[in-house]
Amino acid sequence: MESEIGRYEDGISEKVLTKKELHKMVWRSFFLQASFNYERMQACGWLYGMLPALEKIHRNKKDLAKSMKLHMEFFNTHPFLVTFIMGIVAAMEQNKEDQETIRGIKVATMGPLGGIGDALFWLTALPITAGIGAALAIEGNILGPVIFLVLFNILHFGLRFGLMNYGYSTGVRAVQSLKENTKLVSRAATIVGLTVVGALIASYINLKLPVIITAGEAKVALQTDVLDKVLPNMLPFAYTVLMYYLLKKNFSPVKLIALTVFIGLAGRICGVL
Numbered sequence: 001m002e003s004e005i006g007r008y009e010d011g012i013s014e015k016v017l018t019k020k021e022l023h024k025m026v027w028r029s030f031f032l033q034a035s036f037n038y039e040r041m042q043a044c045g046w047l048y049g050m051l052p053a054l055e056k057i058h059r060n061k062k063d064l065a066k067s068m069k070l071h072m073e074f075f076n077t078h079p080f081l082v083t084f085i086m087g088i089v090a091a092m093e094q095n096k097e098d099q100e101t102i103r104g105i106k107v108a109t110m111g112p113l114g115g116i117g118d119a120l121f122w123l124t125a126l127p128i129t130a131g132i133g134a135a136l137a138i139e140g141n142i143l144g145p146v147i148f149l150v151l152f153n154i155l156h157f158g159l160r161f162g163l164m165n166y167g168y169s170t171g172v173r174a175v176q177s178l179k180e181n182t183k184l185v186s187r188a189a190t191i192v193g194l195t196v197v198g199a200l201i202a203s204y205i206n207l208k209l210p211v212i213i214t215a216g217e218a219k220v221a222l223q224t225d226v227l228d229k230v231l232p233n234m235l236p237f238a239y240t241v242l243m244y245y246l247l248k249k250n251f252s253p254v255k256l257i258a259l260t261v262f263i264g265l266a267g268r269i270c271g272v273l
Helices: 019-029 043-057 061-070 082-094 099-138 144-170 173-204 222-230 234-248 253-270
Strands: 212-215 218-221
Touching: 019 043, 019 082, 019 144, 043 061, 043 082, 061 099, 082 099, 082 144, 099 144, 173 234, 218 222, 222 234, 234 253
Parallel strands: none
Antiparallel strands: 212 218
């Protein structure tokens, strides 16, 4: 068992990886989910990304086969942050660390990075950059979509390359920093993202009730004089909460889009929207 999952036959550790191999791994990381499956998740893409380093490190074919077998085990993390783990594991492979240690590091890092990635990208970066691009597009600026893609991918590409170099240069020491700051980073990113989403709701969801209540000579606009006095943009907020509730009840996005179109048409025909 020791020869199969323990240390490598060639235990000589030497620094053989260069920027060329690291950057090649970054480009390959874009294919992390190309062979996604429900048995090993991203394992095939992970091994494909690690191969430039493994082939350079393990000149012993048995060691290379052993390492490839290890990296075909179950793996699943956020695809934008995977290069951080790649850098750490590449440094460990180069130092000819025990395979059980390498396996433990992979398991310890892939979960936290999945949570951080969701909070950082889907709840923060995407709403902010998409909001900027949408605002420009609404004003008739044809560069709105282009600016969105440029801003989002500056962050995306910057993190891919930056985390690869950081993970490789710090090695296992980076794991302790990740464990200490996971909750802090996730919480901060979630707060920023929710703040941005709230601003987008108020700015871009246009839901108004042109209903005027007449009492004698007094006329009161239901929305501007009543609802918005209680809570500005109450209707867009209420409709967003309704959509969120229905999503939690397993309504598909297609059904919610159809429902929104129906409510808009019905409200327009009846003169209440």
